[in-house]
Amino acid sequence: MWRNSATLSFSSKLLSSSSSANFSYFHYASAFSVFNPNAVVDRTLSPSHQRFYSSSAAPSPSPSSDSVIKLGFLANKSDAFRPLGSKASDAIQLARHYGRCYWELSKARLSMLVVATSGTGYVLGSGNAVDLVGLCCTCAGTMMVAASANSLNQVFEIKNDAKMKRTRLRPLPSGRIAIPHAVTWASSVGIAGTVLLAYKANMLAASLAASNLVLYAFVYTPLKQIHPVNTWVGAIVGAIPPLLGWAAASGQISLNGLILPAALYFWQIPHFMALAYLCRDDYAAGGYRMFSLTDASGRRTAAVALRNCLYLVPLGYIAYDWGLASGWFCLESSLITLAISAAAFSFYRDRTTQKARRMFYASLLYLPVFMSGLLFHRISDEQQCLVENPDRIAELSPFLEDATESGKDDQRKRLRYVTASPQRQPPVAYASIAPFPFLPVPSYVDQ
Template sequence: MWRGGSTAASAARALRSRLLLDPIHHPATSLAPIASARTSSSSTPSTAAANTIVEEAAAAVSVSQHTGSISDSLRHYGKCYWELSKARLSALVVATSGAGYVLGSGNIVDIAGLCCTCAGTMMVAASANTLNQVFEIKNDAKMKRTMRRPLPSGRISPAHAAMWATSVGVAGTALLAWKANGLAAGLAASNLVLYAFVYTPLKQIHPVNTWVGAVVGAIPPLLGWAAASTELSLNAMILPAALYFWQIPHFMALAYLCRNDYLAGGYRMFSFADPTGRRTAWVSLRNCLYMLPLGLFAYNWGLTSEWFSFEASILTLGLTIGALSFVLEPSPKTARRMFYGSLLYLPAFMSGLLLHRLPSEHKAHDLAEKNELDGVLFGADLQDEERARQKRQDTKPSRVQSRPPVSYASVAPFPFLPVPIYES
């Protein structure tokens, strides 16, 4: 009995679902029975109203679907642009460029100029990273850590990525030329060309690509310095030198840890000809030793206070110990330890530079001269204005003093009377 009742109930539900379709997938059809019921029980005006309701519901569903497709497209391409730009790597480039801008500034840092410089650098870096991936689609498809990128996975076309890279590269260079100066824009454009058209193909030709890539990484702080001071001086080379020497042990450790992946991708790295890893470790140690005197140079050249020379020496000594352990025992464990040490070293080094920096004397001198010149010109303008005002008063015709009516009366109608005398 219960089974028969349940069967009848299920049959009724099936019939009802056949008559009333799913309103989510068939919104217009699901309203048709309601409209037909209203049609049978109402007059012609009610039929028109029911049809209007159905049409409005269908239009609302169409608009919501269209809006959803637009938001999905924006989300999809936004994620693709984010990955093509290598946003985290570009943020590191922007940080070094901003540090260079602050170091090249005087007592007062132009916040608006700093923001424009960082924005222009971000766009140029995003363009270079995108072009790098456009040229390496086949190589990235062979490597585990890169095969899910937008281009190898087919989420975006190479032509679309190339258009994105061109647009942001031109916009970033133009922004730097407009808000900073031609030197900063030239450094940004040359770095983009060096990274995309020299370093990228060289990765498949010769291991010297690591040193060319180190030059690319050293240019952004020079760009920031040039944007702030409109020139490059000797003490502007401290941060670029630190970045250049730092990148060698950083990339050597990465190339040693990812040898098989780089080999599958067709890249020529220094570690391929060094199966034991000893030569790779020695190259890392040598470049760490090159960084030891940079803190002292920064103090002697007037870029920072004497405290930074001590702190930089301690930081570099820690990284050198990591490289020395890699030399004594070349293994993935020691290479990974040196790699993580390099990740900690760079932000600590730049923070020390900014904390102990001394304002650029040349920039401060130029600012003082500008203020003095402005003061002289302002004083001259005040003097000229005073002279002009005095001249206008001197050349202005003197007003005739008004005479009381009785004086005119004494002169004209009664000439025999003496003219009254009024003291002014």
């Protein structure tokens, strides 16, 4: 900063004879070099920067070649005469611009919520010990695949987003990034995330990630403009990440691993119904066929939200009955589910914007509380063995100590399976054999 001001002061003395020259032009042009020959602002800058540079540069005439003294960065617009500091500032500005575009294309906040559900599923499926490296790799791969899906979603919906108030300033409708660039970004991170999951987790987790990417970008996205069933398809998309985390940790799909995906599936319906009711005019302008658009009174929309809230009530008891969490979680889950159901019932009785917004906020609070409680009260394999077979564990404790001292992993694994009694298998009547058509059959069917 001091160097620039000193050089400009020296330059102003040398150029004092040229009264028509505007020195603010020299300062901004030398610092950023973002002007085209006809004083048009480069489109790679954000709108706020475009307004700033155009307002400061447009009124000033371009100086003649005779009045410019070649002092390095004040010489002309050629990159050959620009100093290293100016090029570095341009690189920083460009990195900030594209970083912001990638952040918005990826819907980073939504993607981080997806990562949170996937990480929770990984911890729940890890058993006694959680592999931190595997957890980090699973979360990173999930983040990249989610970013790819959200980016492709915006590529396909450019025209629709341009018609909606809350989406028209996104990178693609506003012209801040080109379509081929966005497609390249989405393809790169999607492939990288899938490969990371296949290499660091297992092929089952990678196949779930790839299937979810295809389902979101190529099925759910076009379906939004065709039929209101898109909401239920989108709920399946949101339910797969915790199942992905469980599969990455355990290498299989079991009914215990479907409790959190079921919670995600049923939770998304009231959450989105409240949002669709609040933004129904915007969705109509964008050409999206949402359920709320065919329900002028809002009664059916509120009824669907209330019904799916009630579906959440037994999940706490099922988690306790299947040995995934303790009885305290059963109580806590019931309380928070009754709270969101009360908000949904209030919206059903009085279908106003205020009631819909209250149910929306209640849904935002429900999910983190449910996942946190499930993690806090989860029961590991060793704890379940202590509860069910305390005498048998006491008899085999000397063998366990010998195995620990010898450091033989295979022996410890064998003793673990000897010690543990056959785990309680959840009743098949609680779920279908194939929860989703593109997933493999759960392991309990073979048994």
